[in-house]
Amino acid sequence: MAVSSGTAALHAAMNAAGIGPKDRVIVPAITFVATANTVVYQGGTPVFADVEPDTLLLDPADVEERITPETKAIALVDYGGQPCDYGSFRDLAESHGLTLIADSCHALGAEYRGKRVGSLADLTVFSFHPAKHVTTGEGGMVVTEDARAAKQMRVFRNHGITSDQRERLEARTWRYELVDLGHNLRITDFQCALGLSQLRRLPKMLEQRREIAKWYDEALGNLPGISPLTVKTDISHAYHLYVVRVEAGSAKRQEVFDFLARKGIGANVHYIPVHLQPFYQELFGTGLGLCPNAEAAYEQILTLPLFPRMSVSDVDYVVDSLRKAVASS
Numbered sequence: 001m002a003v004s005s006g007t008a009a010l011h012a013a014m015n016a017a018g019i020g021p022k023d024r025v026i027v028p029a030i031t032f033v034a035t036a037n038t039v040v041y042q043g044g045t046p047v048f049a050d051v052e053p054d055t056l057l058l059d060p061a062d063v064e065e066r067i068t069p070e071t072k073a074i075a076l077v078d079y080g081g082q083p084c085d086y087g088s089f090r091d092l093a094e095s096h097g098l099t100l101i102a103d104s105c106h107a108l109g110a111e112y113r114g115k116r117v118g119s120l121a122d123l124t125v126f127s128f129h130p131a132k133h134v135t136t137g138e139g140g141m142v143v144t145e146d147a148r149a150a151k152q153m154r155v156f157r158n159h160g161i162t163s164d165q166r167e168r169l170e171a172r173t174w175r176y177e178l179v180d181l182g183h184n185l186r187i188t189d190f191q192c193a194l195g196l197s198q199l200r201r202l203p204k205m206l207e208q209r210r211e212i213a214k215w216y217d218e219a220l221g222n223l224p225g226i227s228p229l230t231v232k233t234d235i236s237h238a239y240h241l242y243v244v245r246v247e248a249g250s251a252k253r254q255e256v257f258d259f260l261a262r263k264g265i266g267a268n269v270h271y272i273p274v275h276l277q278p279f280y281q282e283l284f285g286t287g288l289g290l291c292p293n294a295e296a297a298y299e300q301i302l303t304l305p306l307f308p309r310m311s312v313s314d315v316d317y318v319v320d321s322l323r324k325a326v327a328s329s
């Protein structure tokens with residue numbers, strides 16, 4: 001079910017999961033704001049859960065503690081391109097009667113225990129923003145095996161109207177029914193054409209990203225003060241992001257970020273914990289102390305450049321600059 005952005009896809013998924021006022025959806029504290037915002041679009045309340053300190057993936061044990069009778073769904077995030085612990089989340093969703101939504105915007109092509117992301121949750125969301133693996137300029141998609149949910153999302157992306165222009169043409173009728181309040185979340189044909197040609201390049205791009213990550217792993221192995229996030233053994237990583245911790249903490253991380261910027265290296269930080277954003281603090285009363293692992297990680301994390309055309313010498317330049325930045329005081 002293709003739409004105009006990853007955010008639109010999340011919005012449609014929240015609608016298909018039946019999220020409405022009084023409903024709660026558990027989301028990770030470390031994600032892009034859209035994971036939580038789309039719960040609020042539906043009138044629901046995002047409940048922030050903590051991440052595992054070593055992977056920054058949503059922690060199933062912490063999620064379980066935050067489930068209440070109002071909880072309707074879990075929206076996990078395959079942070080950086082590493083799949084979450086789907087086995088545990090499936091069990092949790094089944095035992096509590098929750099919908100499992102995967103925000104897999106980072107993880108197109110990733111695998112969990114030999115199964116592709118997209119086949120593991122009730123609803124899986126991808127983004128085709130230019131920063132993601134496959135782009136349509138702007139675009140997104142929900143994949144699901146649930147025919148009822150698919151139908152509802154197709155209505156939702158088309159204003160809440162039960163038939164689209166083509167269906168009316170085929171049925172030789174002008175009649176349509178507005179059955180729900182939807183939005184215009186449609187994607188255009190020329191964006192889809194771009195997406196299809198991009199998709200053919202996905203296997204190659206994944207291979208390149210994994211190769212670059214391996215170079216980073218090797219080069220960073222003997223760099224004290226910098227530690228990459230942990231990669232689990234039962235998954236295949238899609239490497240949307242390569243994230244390290246600057247162990248000395250936030251002042252040093254700022255220095256390293258500035259030093260790299262002066263060297264022409266665009267590092268970044270993914271993400272400021274969403275529960276610390278003013279909107280959530282003011283409207284939902286969230287704040288410091290809610291998700292300690294996420295807050296501690298935020299003091300240290302730094303995303304290094306990673307794009308398919310990067311060469312070994314680009315990686316060496318980044319790591320060499322990192323070494324100098326860590327050594328300087």
Ligand SMILES: *Cc1c(COP(=O)(O)O)cnc(C)c1O
Pocket residue numbers: 005006007008031032034035077103105106127128129138139140
């Ligand atoms: C990119 C992204 C989104 C939003 O996708 P857009 O296509 O930019 O709307 C949502 N969640 C995560 C985790 C993302 O990385």
